[in-house]
Amino acid sequence: MHSLVRVSADDFDVGAECDALRALSRRSGAIAQFVGVMRDSNQGDDVLTMELEHYPGMTERRISEIIERAAARWPILAATVIHRVGLLHPQDQIVFVGVSAGHRHDAFQACEFIMDFLKTEAPFWKKERTPSGERWVDARDTDQQALARWQTEKA
Amino acid sequence: MHSLVRVSADDFDVGAECDALRALSRRSGAIAQFVGVMRDSNQGDDVLTMELEHYPGMTERRISEIIERAAARWPILAATVIHRVGLLHPQDQIVFVGVSAGHRHDAFQACEFIMDFLKTEAPFWKKERTPSGERWVDARDTDQQALARWQTEKA
Amino acid sequence: MISVLFFAKYREQLGTAKICIESSELAAENLTVAELKAHLSQRGDLWATVLNAENTLCAVNQDIADSACFIREGDEVAFYPPVTGG
Amino acid sequence: MISVLFFAKYREQLGTAKICIESSELAAENLTVAELKAHLSQRGDLWATVLNAENTLCAVNQDIADSACFIREGDEVAFYPPVTGG
Numbered sequence: 001m002h003s004l005v006r007v008s009a010d011d012f013d014v015g016a017e018c019d020a021l022r023a024l025s026r027r028s029g030a031i032a033q034f035v036g037v038m039r040d041s042n043q044g045d046d047v048l049t050m051e052l053e054h055y056p057g058m059t060e061r062r063i064s065e066i067i068e069r070a071a072a073r074w075p076i077l078a079a080t081v082i083h084r085v086g087l088l089h090p091q092d093q094i095v096f097v098g099v100s101a102g103h104r105h106d107a108f109q110a111c112e113f114i115m116d117f118l119k120t121e122a123p124f125w126k127k128e129r130t131p132s133g134e135r136w137v138d139a140r141d142t143d144q145q146a147l148a149r150w151q152t153e154k155a
Numbered sequence: 156m157h158s159l160v161r162v163s164a165d166d167f168d169v170g171a172e173c174d175a176l177r178a179l180s181r182r183s184g185a186i187a188q189f190v191g192v193m194r195d196s197n198q199g200d201d202v203l204t205m206e207l208e209h210y211p212g213m214t215e216r217r218i219s220e221i222i223e224r225a226a227a228r229w230p231i232l233a234a235t236v237i238h239r240v241g242l243l244h245p246q247d248q249i250v251f252v253g254v255s256a257g258h259r260h261d262a263f264q265a266c267e268f269i270m271d272f273l274k275t276e277a278p279f280w281k282k283e284r285t286p287s288g289e290r291w292v293d294a295r296d297t298d299q300q301a302l303a304r305w306q307t308e309k310a
Numbered sequence: 311m312i313s314v315l316f317f318a319k320y321r322e323q324l325g326t327a328k329i330c331i332e333s334s335e336l337a338a339e340n341l342t343v344a345e346l347k348a349h350l351s352q353r354g355d356l357w358a359t360v361l362n363a364e365n366t367l368c369a370v371n372q373d374i375a376d377s378a379c380f381i382r383e384g385d386e387v388a389f390y391p392p393v394t395g396g
Numbered sequence: 397m398i399s400v401l402f403f404a405k406y407r408e409q410l411g412t413a414k415i416c417i418e419s420s421e422l423a424a425e426n427l428t429v430a431e432l433k434a435h436l437s438q439r440g441d442l443w444a445t446v447l448n449a450e451n452t453l454c455a456v457n458q459d460i461a462d463s464a465c466f467i468r469e470g471d472e473v474a475f476y477p478p479v480t481g482g
Contacts, residue, residue, distance in 0.1 A: 015170025018190055026195045026245055033188040034259065035173055036482050040181045052481065053404050055474060058458035083481060090181055095482050104189065104270060105301065112263045115482060123455075124481020125404035136405040139451075139478030146260065191396050207395065208318050210388060213372035238395060250396050270396060278369075279395020280318030291319040294365075294392030
């Protein structure tokens with residue numbers, strides 16, 4: 001299983017990442033991908049910009065560990081996770097999760113699993129700038145609730 | 156809801172399709188994508204090339220209708236489906252499904268739903284060339300079984 | 311006149327992608343898919359086998375149709391095997 | 397010496413991203429996360445509030461750690477609020 005984790009201020013090229021996953025294995029029949037995008041509003045307020053902070057070192061370790069857990073659960077061939085940090089604007093790409101597998105359901109499941117655990121375990125924090133000032137984004141209950149599925153649902 | 160369906164012999168650029176989906180709505184926070192890739196073997200035999208036939212007109216209509224059903228079930232903002240026809244080689248891209256939504260679970264569900272119904276309802280047929288000759292690919296029971304989930308699982 | 315299309319394996323087996331049937335050829339003005347199958351099955355064993363295979367699918371004017379669906383003058387009918395795209 | 401890192405809202409509230417604690421400052425050679433929290437809480441109400449908040453997370457050497465986890469000389473400890481990436 002090939003795994004790539006990158007945390008960086010740089011933007012990423014979804015096409016290039018998809019091509020790289022595709023090139024890694026001739027047994028790949030399915031590539032599931034997720035791109036998280038910055039919205040221009042949150043909790044009813046306009047969001048002008050966002051600043052993403054992380055815990056260098058630990059972030060990459062946690063993400064690698066989440067990928068390993070996904071690979072233990074579904075027969076996946078490769079996974080790529082890229083997460084941006086620093087200053088972002090509405091409609092900017094924030095995160096990329098790409099998973100290559102022989103069959104599509106495994107690729108979909110592993111991709112969403114990685115994203116759900118990244119949301120709750122990887123040490124990133126968002127600070128929003130709104131017209132009325134700056135604020136740290138609160139963790140959402142729905143992100144915790146999303147994890148329940150992975151305890152009960154059969155792979 | 157924006158919807159784009161394209162059936163063509165031309166290859167597609169996943170990055171450009173993702174950018175287009177992202178640009179369509181400032182409310183998009185999540186883009187789930189699937190890329191189907193040609194494997195170099197099937198049922199234990201090497202596959203050298205594949206020829207994809209379709210029913211022009213009906214194919215596009217069926218796919219549009221599948222997208223409409225997904226949009227009625229999950230709050231999605233945009234969906235793109237591209238499917239290639241003609242001669243393909245191992246590791247070539249076959250199909251792209253991209254769905255933009257406010258939240259990730261809706262995007263993932265709608266993307267996998269579209270892909271599952273495309274597999275069983277859109278009139279495409281694959282013919283493989285193996286070292287021992289040409290053969291039409293048989294429909295797989297697992298593709299029919301994949302649909303059961305959408306009858307029972309709550310969105 | 312109605313057009314009848316065949317795809318993929320059936321196109322190859324029957325050696326044709328499209329046939330046109332004049333209304334005058336047919337017994338009734340509005341016939342069902344089942345009746346069209348019976349009519350075409352007279353062309354030979356191969357036609358009967360392909361058309362009456364349990365998993366043969368049919369579309370009328372590009373919408374999926376069952377055996378009871380009526381076909382009218384000018385319609386486009388298609389017979390094809392289970393789909394395998396994606 | 398042990399390093400203690402603070403992130404995001406906590407970094408801003410406490411006005412520091414990192415402090416270093418000499419072993420000589422501490423009562424025991426091997427202390428738990430709970431004991432480190434108690435030690436740092438002596439710095440003032442704001443510190444006590446941040447460190448003892450119900451949802452404050454802790455990592456020791458970049459692994460998630462609970463209150464009973466031991467901290468040793470040279471370790472890197474981090475306190476941070478619930479994560480909000482992705």
